Amino acid sequence: MSVLEKAWALAPQVSVRSEPFGALLYHFGTRRLSFLKDRRLLAVVEGLGEAPTARQACLAAGVEPGELRAYERALARLAETDMVRERAG
């Protein structure tokens, strides 16, 4: 199943700080820093925990269907580094 069809949430030890260009994510467990390069991706990440799927979080944040692939890749990268975790939908 694609990243977009699963339910996700921010990992519990991750702190999000918004910045003019997007946001910084810091994982207090892995001490890793990540960057969200635009404000819509920040809105997606913030909406993940409430949305039934990542696709719906994206659409709710105003992502156009044609842009979904880019957001899917960004979310996959955040999942790899444990910034977001799959949750039971």
Added chain:
Amino acid sequence: MSAVPLVEHFAHGLDAPICLTWELTYACNLACRHCLSSSGRRDPAELSTAEAKAVIDELERMQVFYVNIGGGEPTIRPDFWELVDHATAHHVGVKFSTNGVRITPDVAASLAASARGYGGVPQSGYVDVQISLDGATAEVNDAVRGTGSFATAVQAMENLAAAGFVGFKLSVVCTRHNLPQVEAFKAMADRYGAQLRLTRLRPSGRGADVWDELHPTAAQQRELYDWLLAHGEGVLTGDSFFHLAGYGESLPGLNLCGAGRVVCLIDPVGDVYACPFAIHDAFRAGNVRGPGGFAAVWRESELFRSLRGPQSGGACAACSAYDACRGGCMAAKFFTGLPLDGPDPECVMGHGERQLAKVEPGSAPRPSLDHSRGVPITLQRRRPERACDEHPLTAAAMVSG
């Protein structure tokens, strides 16, 4: 998504630092020859416990993710553990550097217990320990850090390993004398379940006095670059070798000078400087005791605003490596007497060396502050006139009991 490279956003400054260095005290039981903060004696105007806690509260509000605590020797402040606990309870991670003097078996056990978490609940605050060691043998280390300092650091690492504290950092400032030992440092870190951290020697503080003698040769610098590339993220560098990006491929990290843009320094008396290697009036942005506290300094200081503005590449702008190294380290240039818009003294193209040859001896700026002890430490028989004249370990022991 945004077409502007992220590094450009960082160069223009963030709303708050990602992390900052906080030297908690200028007091130190050692007198390392290359000390970048010229530490030794406690400054009587040091921030009080309440003032330090207020700074931590402010860092929490600004969402500064972690602080690199140093000194001096931070653990000899009597309220050191109280401040560490305050930071971790307020979602500010702590990485502290120590020569190991206070890392007893008890302290190691308590650090290990808190690293395991409380009842399995993930913490959004943590404590990382960095043991400073500048030689893989007592001979090389003690020549720089003082007699007995190798044994102290090794004992601290033994204690941490025995207590089950996994992943502490073995932190080495790279010099001409210890770079031939880089594999031995790696083996030592591996043996203790620690992670090796290599950082760059800066001509800051007393480092200016030993720079010519200790900074790596051009050949060593090249070897180090290749070694770091081969080890990738397994060896930490605190982003300190970004000037080596001029060789070609960048090392892991942000690869930019973060001074006043993504990092800064708070010194023991609350002065805020652009970076830990720039304790000089020219780089002082303000004081946390001023109106508006640290946030006002970070957001409004003239100095920081100018650092976030367009920078001139100067003599470097025409160089093919400029986009990679960005002219190197501001503090390294300043304290060796080089212009800030020219090459780093350790420029990989050799431009810095040629420039250095033109600097008149003795003309480089000196540090504005010096807390060095003028004489070697000896046990005092008479009562000191002020608390800060006494050997700092004794003073701390009296208060913490």
